[in-house]
Amino acid sequence: QKEVEQDPGPLSVPEGAIVSLNCTYSNSAFQYFMWYRQYSRKGPELLMYTYSSGNKEDGRFTAQVDKSSKYISLFIRDSQPSDSATYLCAMSAGGNNRLAFGKGNQVVVIP
């Protein structure tokens, strides 16, 4: 079983729709949960991070962490064509522990 599972299947949605992305993980030591956005031919950029369980909202983006189920989600409301990118989940136990990344989800928002 991989440490972080993220279904890499591409996702196409019409502009204005809600985008829902998720990852599962197996390492119960993970405490920090991140979502990175990566545009084509660019490096990943940190979108949101959450410590432990709970929800976090930032504008049109909401991150949810359910540690009991080892499941995290990212929701994008009122999606825009500029949201078209690959979204990577990443997790860490903190301290000097490395980030474990999912494979990424390619999202295309159609105008």
Next chain:
Amino acid sequence: EAGVAQSPRYKIIEKRQSVAFWCNPISGHATLYWYQQILGQGPKLLIQFQNNGVVDDSQLPKDRFSAERLKGVDSTLKIQPAKLEDSAVYLCASSPRTYEQYFGPGTRLTVT
């Protein structure tokens, strides 16, 4: 604030040749990372530096890859000799905290 700088942006080499990548992190960030990202995959950590010291190099193929961080600032990653399977994007990142990593644009390596 300037971001993480990397060079070159693109490199094409033949197998068995050597190649080197350079990274300049964000000023003040003590931790520097090198990642390998193969097409369709998430980044895989190759090596992590804390100032001058290596924190984690467990996934670095040490028979062909080497990295150093000079004076706790710039870093270079070298591959010698390159193999076809080394074709990937090599990302450098720096951070003030593990969960808050800032990535450079990457170097796209093609080994033919």
